[in-house]
Amino acid sequence: MHPLFDKRRYLIPFRSSLLPQIFTDTLVIGGGVAGLRAAIEAAASIKGAPGDVILLSKSAFDATNTAWAQGGIAAVLRDDDSFESHAADTIEAGAGLCDERAVDLMVEEGAQRIRELIDWNIRFDRDKKSGELHTGREGGHHASRVYHADGDATGRELQRLLLERARATEGVRIFENCFSLDLITPTAEPGSPVRGAITHHSRYGLQMIWAKTVILASGGAGQLFRETTNPRGATADGVAMAYRAGATIADMAFVQFHPTTLYLPGAHRALISEAVRGEGAHLLDASGLRFMTEVHELAELAPRDIVSRAIIRRIAQQGGSHVWLDCRGIANFQDRFPGIHALLRRFELDPAKDLIPVHPAAHYAVGGVRADEVGRTDVPGLLAAGEVTCTGFHGANRLASNSLLEGLVAGARSGRHARERAVDNGAATNGGHPAQVVSDIRPSDQGEIDLVDIRSSLRSAMWRNVGIDRVGPKLRDTQEMFDFWGRYTLDKIFDEPEAWETQNLLTVGALVARAAEWREESRGCHARSDFNEPRAEFAVHDLWRRGRPTPETVGRDELFAAGA
Numbered sequence: 001m002h003p004l005f006d007k008r009r010y011l012i013p014f015r016s017s018l019l020p021q022i023f024t025d026t027l028v029i030g031g032g033v034a035g036l037r038a039a040i041e042a043a044a045s046i047k048g049a050p051g052d053v054i055l056l057s058k059s060a061f062d063a064t065n066t067a068w069a070q071g072g073i074a075a076v077l078r079d080d081d082s083f084e085s086h087a088a089d090t091i092e093a094g095a096g097l098c099d100e101r102a103v104d105l106m107v108e109e110g111a112q113r114i115r116e117l118i119d120w121n122i123r124f125d126r127d128k129k130s131g132e133l134h135t136g137r138e139g140g141h142h143a144s145r146v147y148h149a150d151g152d153a154t155g156r157e158l159q160r161l162l163l164e165r166a167r168a169t170e171g172v173r174i175f176e177n178c179f180s181l182d183l184i185t186p187t188a189e190p191g192s193p194v195r196g197a198i199t200h201h202s203r204y205g206l207q208m209i210w211a212k213t214v215i216l217a218s219g220g221a222g223q224l225f226r227e228t229t230n231p232r233g234a235t236a237d238g239v240a241m242a243y244r245a246g247a248t249i250a251d252m253a254f255v256q257f258h259p260t261t262l263y264l265p266g267a268h269r270a271l272i273s274e275a276v277r278g279e280g281a282h283l284l285d286a287s288g289l290r291f292m293t294e295v296h297e298l299a300e301l302a303p304r305d306i307v308s309r310a311i312i313r314r315i316a317q318q319g320g321s322h323v324w325l326d327c328r329g330i331a332n333f334q335d336r337f338p339g340i341h342a343l344l345r346r347f348e349l350d351p352a353k354d355l356i357p358v359h360p361a362a363h364y365a366v367g368g369v370r371a372d373e374v375g376r377t378d379v380p381g382l383l384a385a386g387e388v389t390c391t392g393f394h395g396a397n398r399l400a401s402n403s404l405l406e407g408l409v410a411g412a413r414s415g416r417h418a419r420e421r422a423v424d425n426g427a428a429t430n431g432g433h434p435a436q437v438v439s440d441i442r443p444s445d446q447g448e449i450d451l452v453d454i455r456s457s458l459r460s461a462m463w464r465n466v467g468i469d470r471v472g473p474k475l476r477d478t479q480e481m482f483d484f485w486g487r488y489t490l491d492k493i494f495d496e497p498e499a500w501e502t503q504n505l506l507t508v509g510a511l512v513a514r515a516a517e518w519r520e521e522s523r524g525c526h527a528r529s530d531f532n533e534p535r536a537e538f539a540v541h542d543l544w545r546r547g548r549p550t551p552e553t554v555g556r557d558e559l560f561a562a563g564a
């Protein structure tokens with residue numbers, strides 16, 4: 001990275017001793033599937049005493065990526081399916097970069113986590129006559145193994161269930177509208193352990209939250225791109241915070257684009273779930289031709305990168321702004337997809353009669369903070385779980401419906417590990433004593449800047465130059481642009497979350513552009529028109545760290561190694 005991104009350890013100046021102090025065993029940053037599942041586990045009772053946990057979320061709980069998930073959760077619970085088949089589909093989508101230990105663990109333990117949700121009375125959809133759980137198929141899966149709720153509102157139900165459970169768990173305190181600015185380490189040196197976070201609560205202002213263990217579960221980065229399915233808060237804060245704290249960030253070139261979002265000027269890029277294609281919807285080009293059958297044996301159910309690229313290329317060949325999704329063959333669309341049906345009706349579209357205009361959009365961050373099988377990162381005291389991480393489970397591309405599963409498994413594992421650390425009074429923990437930490441940053445004397453403009457310019461540049469089809473010169477242009485914008489944006493001191501988010505987006509956008517330029521090949525969801533094929537020398541994970549201008553690499557099966 002350019003040194004300007006590495007200059008500051010913290011976003012704002014502070015003296016920890018002058019701020020209100022809060023103490024806990026485990027601080028969980030994020031209230032989606034990964035954070036909630038982690039909090040429940042980290043509060044588990046040992047010898048009758050619950051663990052002490054604080055969970056914070058900068059957004060409302062209905063505005064997490066989790067709450068917006070539609071299609072479902074993949075898991076092997078049926079006799080006609082197998083772990084091997086789920087693992088094979090995951091590895092195929094991962095295009096040569098899946099760490100097989102991570103895949104086996106998520107797939108096998110994922111089934112237990114889903115059984116547990118059923119025991120906790122999750123309202124998965126069931127067959128009306130037999131009462132059996134209903135399963136669907138999604139892109140890249142060779143079996144029907146996707147469990148869903150309320151047709152297309154699986155995330156909403158999962159969020160409800162886990163939030164209710166976390167709220168009812170003794171030992172868990174939940175702070176909503178509380179923004180984490182930075183992870184605190186006693187010194188800025190590499191290897192300095194994380195001891196908590198500096199946060200900003202909409203009502204109480206800045207606070208220090210000291211913890212024996214911090215679990216980062218802050219979700220994705222879709223807001224890096226102008227077109228995205230992600231909610232407003234998916235601004236990559238977790239990756240930026242972890243980077244500043246010295247953690248290793250892996251595989252940032254891999255951003256998954258969802259092929260089918262509703263494309264109407266003025267409408268939010270709402271997802272038209274893969275499950276709709278799973279139920280038989282077809283993609284048609286401008287001349288009404290079903291083109292995916294020419295591209296892949298699974299046609300519309302091919303892995304997402306293949307479908308997204310095919311759409312973008314077809315639009316480029318034919319002109320226009322979108323392709324069409326033909327749902328007219330789906331009986332009872334309204335019953336199966338009530339949320340999508342209601343959305344379409346708002347724009348006077350009737351899926352039984354009308355073709356739906358669709359276009360790809362940024363959807364899922366495959367890369368992220370390197371984490372191992374219990375969520376350990378390379379920084380002592382810092383665990384991470386969910387979309388913010390990179391464990392090697394998804395390789396170079398994520399299989400549909402595997403991310404809620406990962407959030408459940410990794411959340412529970414990291415929560416358990418934090419609970420163990422809390423009862424272990426040995427050297428591994430911080431003993432709960434705060435360090436005096438001073439961030440001594442001088443305000444820049446350069447003038448005011450229009451942050452709204454920077455945010456929208458960077459999102460447009462990312463979409464244009466670091467989007468679905470990438471090429472070296474444009475990736476380099478983007479880096480130069482971001483280095484320039486960074487000079488007068490990262491030296492400022494701001495006092496509100498939108499500004500901190502913009503600084504984080506700039507840092508992580510610069511990382512994605514660099515990683516995409518470094519990866520001179522096409523693999524999984526990373527496509528370079530100047531390097532059209534996968535290349536053996538890039539069948540590695542690229543690791544980025546503060547203070548190092550170029551990445552290190554590790555082999556395919558070395559990412560999921562033990563952390564600190």
Ligand SMILES: Cc1cc2nc3c(=O)[nH]c(=O)nc-3n(C[C@H](O)[C@H](O)[C@H](O)COP(=O)(O)OP(=O)(O)OC[C@H]3O[C@@H](n4cnc5c(N)ncnc54)[C@H](O)[C@@H]3O)c2cc1C
Nearest residue numbers: 030031032034058059065066071072180219386387401404
């Ligand atoms: C429209 C849509 C549909 C999807 N459909 C599916 C699907 O069907 N199946 C599937 O498996 N996956 C799906 N996904 C992906 C999946 O929803 C996410 O990968 C997953 O929910 C991520 O969970 P998480 O807990 O890691 O993060 P999130 O659920 O995004 O939660 C992140 C949390 O961190 C908080 N946070 C972030 N930054 C900060 C900060 N600085 N300070 C404090 N708090 C912070 C947020 O407020 C939030 O509470 C979908 C995603 C989208 C957007």
